[in-house]
Amino acid sequence: MSRRVGIIGSGIVGQTLANGFIECGYQVTIGTNTAAKRDELRAKTNGKATVGNFEDAAKFGEIVVLATKGAGAEAALTAAGIAHLAGKTVIDTCNPIADAPPVNGVLQYFTSQNESLMERLQKAAPDARFVKAFSCIGNAFMVAPDFDGQKPTMFICGDHEGAKADVRSILEQFGHDVADMGTVEAARAIEPLCILWCIPGFRGGGWNHAFKLLRK
């Protein structure tokens, strides 16, 4: 299993996953393209992650995490250098949230129902092995989620079976039950789970929940 992870994205998701990977023994480079954020990022990762720009993270990672604002994800890939992602597992956490505000607690997306952000990213970087993951749960529950002994379900998808095996192993280390929904097109169903997940929060019901797929 690869032990070097590059994280493209300096927000709370990038920070949370950086710390999760570090706790699990991975080496991490986290990237921001805003130089003024670098010192804060070093502090938020307790000096244990190397901090660079998006390209540094893409070059460093044997596995790469994309954790940028959805509307900036394609630009972030370009800035990171699409060639650096060839043949690598790329964990796509991004949701295509539009700038327009939620309607009665329902987020608006800039994609339509018969497409997804991850399909756009996979087309933009055809040799990268994208796997959707971490997109349907709040950052507070991405690493070692505690629901009284129940593991939340993390829905994943992607075209490359080896890449999905990498991500399954990481998710299991992080404490999730994994449900593989198939190929990249399944991102059309997984990305909107974020809309559903956010509704209780925006409507005053709190943010302390997660999805669970029941099977028999």
Ligand SMILES: NC(=O)c1ccc[n+]([C@@H]2O[C@H](COP(=O)([O-])OP(=O)(O)OC[C@H]3O[C@@H](n4cnc5c(N)ncnc54)[C@H](OP(=O)(O)O)[C@@H]3O)[C@@H](O)[C@H]2O)c1
């Ligand atoms: N927050 C959550 O709990 C949560 C849960 C599930 C999924 N997600 C998804 O995970 C992703 C990251 O979320 P987040 O809350 O950590 O942070 P965020 O504020 O959505 O994204 C911050 C990152 O996006 C980059 N960025 C912003 N605009 C950009 C642009 N135009 N071009 C290129 N890069 C741009 C920033 O670059 P700089 O570093 O240069 O500033 C920064 O690295 C999002 O797509 C979000 O929908 C979030």
